[in-house]
Amino acid sequence: QQQVKQSPQSLIVQKGGISIINCAYENTAFDYFPWYQQFPGKGPALLIAIRPDVSEKKEGRFTISFNKSAKQFSLHIMDSQPGDSATYFCAASIAGNNRKLIWGLGTSLAVNP
Amino acid sequence: NAGVMQNPRHLVRRRGQEARLRCSPMKGHSHVYWYRQLPEEGLKFMVYLQKENIIDESGMPKERFSAEFPKEGPSILRIQQVVRGDSAAYFCASSPGLAGGAYEQYFGPGTRLTVT
Numbered sequence: 001q002q003q004v005k006q007s008p009q010s011l012i013v014q015k016g017g018i019s020i021i022n023c024a025y026e027n028t029a030f031d032y033f034p035w036y037q038q039f040p041g042k043g044p045a046l047l048i049a050i051r052p053d054v055s056e057k058k059e060g061r062f063t064i065s066f067n068k069s070a071k072q073f074s075l076h077i078m079d080s081q082p083g084d085s086a087t088y089f090c091a092a093s094i095a096g097n098n099r100k101l102i103w104g105l106g107t108s109l110a111v112n113p
Numbered sequence: 114n115a116g117v118m119q120n121p122r123h124l125v126r127r128r129g130q131e132a133r134l135r136c137s138p139m140k141g142h143s144h145v146y147w148y149r150q151l152p153e154e155g156l157k158f159m160v161y162l163q164k165e166n167i168i169d170e171s172g173m174p175k176e177r178f179s180a181e182f183p184k185e186g187p188s189i190l191r192i193q194q195v196v197r198g199d200s201a202a203y204f205c206a207s208s209p210g211l212a213g214g215a216y217e218q219y220f221g222p223g224t225r226l227t228v229t
Contacts, residue, residue, distance in 0.1 A: 006155075032216045043117075043204050043220035044156070089155060098169045099208070099216055100146060103155035 003027060004092050006104025013111050019077040021107045023090035026071065030092040032099070035064065035075045038087045038106075047088075048075070080111045115140065117207050117221035118187075125227045132192040132199070134224045138207030145188045146218055147173075147180060150202040159203075162188055163210075195228045202226075 005024045013019045023033075034049035050057045050064040050073065057064045063076040077084055087108050091101040118137040126132050138145050143164050148156040158172040162182035173180065177195075182188040192199055202225045206218035 034217070036220075041222075043119075043222045046217055046219060049217070093216065098161050099218075100158040100161055100169060100172070101148070101156070101206075101218060102158070105155045 002105070003102045004090060004104045006090050006107060008107060009105070010108040011110070013080045013109065015080065015082060015111055015113050017080050017111075019075075019080045019084065019109055019111070021075045021088050021090070021109070022072065023074065023104050024070075024072045025092050027092075027094070028071065029094045029096070030102075031095060032093045033064070033066065033073050034091050034093075034101070035062075036089045036091065038089065044089060077109075080109075082111045082113050085109055085111050117205060117219055119203075119205055119221035119224050121224060122222060123225050123227070125229060126195045127229055128196060129194050132195050132226055134190040134192075134203050134205075134226070135187040136190070136205035136207075136221060137187040138205075139219055142207040142209050142219075144208040144210050145182055146206045146208065147188075147190050148204045148206065150204060150223075152201075156204065159190070192226075195226070197228050200226055200228045 035047045036044035037047050038044045048059045048062045052068050061078045066073045087106045089106045090104040093099045145162050147159040150156045160173045160180045161169040177193045179191045202223045204223045206220045208218045
């Protein structure tokens with residue numbers, strides 16, 4: 001059973017467009033939600049993260065929107081660039097569970113020039 | 114400030130051999146997590162260690178796999194008698210610890226294990 005469900009599996013966006021990736025979770029005990037970016041052959045790199053006490057967090061072109069009642073959170077990449085082409089993973093963790101990350105299956109993003 | 118280091122980056126083992134994967138956390142970090150990534154899949158938690166202690170090994174197979182994080186030196190993930198199904202990318206992540214609300218985990222470049 002996938003505790004964190006991520007969609008879409010793949011996404012193609014034109015340069016300058018907005019990329020939107022969604023995640024949904026079941027366990028209401030999750031209290032930390034990071035997004036990671038991974039390039040082929042590399043390790044995941046922490047992009048941005050949010051706690052459930054805020055509904056939105058923005059860092060540069062990356063924004064997380066969080067909907068606690070719907071148990072959903074999403075990553076928005078504004079002004080998408082070819083260099084953003086990578087696989088994006090959402091994850092979640094719980095303080096009482098040693099903060100081990102539970103991962104979505106990833107979204108492969110391709111930004112066309 | 115050096116990031117998380119893992120070696121080797123690539124490791125090829127024949128079935129039945131042992132694989133040793135090493136991870137040096139970021140300076141000042143004393144907590145290490147190991148994750149496994151199978152092709153076309155997300156990452157799966159394996160084990161969480163602090164210096165000289167295994168805190169949570171709930172994601173690690175009961176047989177053939179072990180991990181340690183000694184007082185001195187890197188964390189080691191050891192796989193004995195490897196099988197083809199162990200072929201995957203293994204990542205470690207370091208964290209400053211759970212105190213003070215530090216939740217971030219920073220990942221190394223991974224070790225890609227191929228079992229032939």
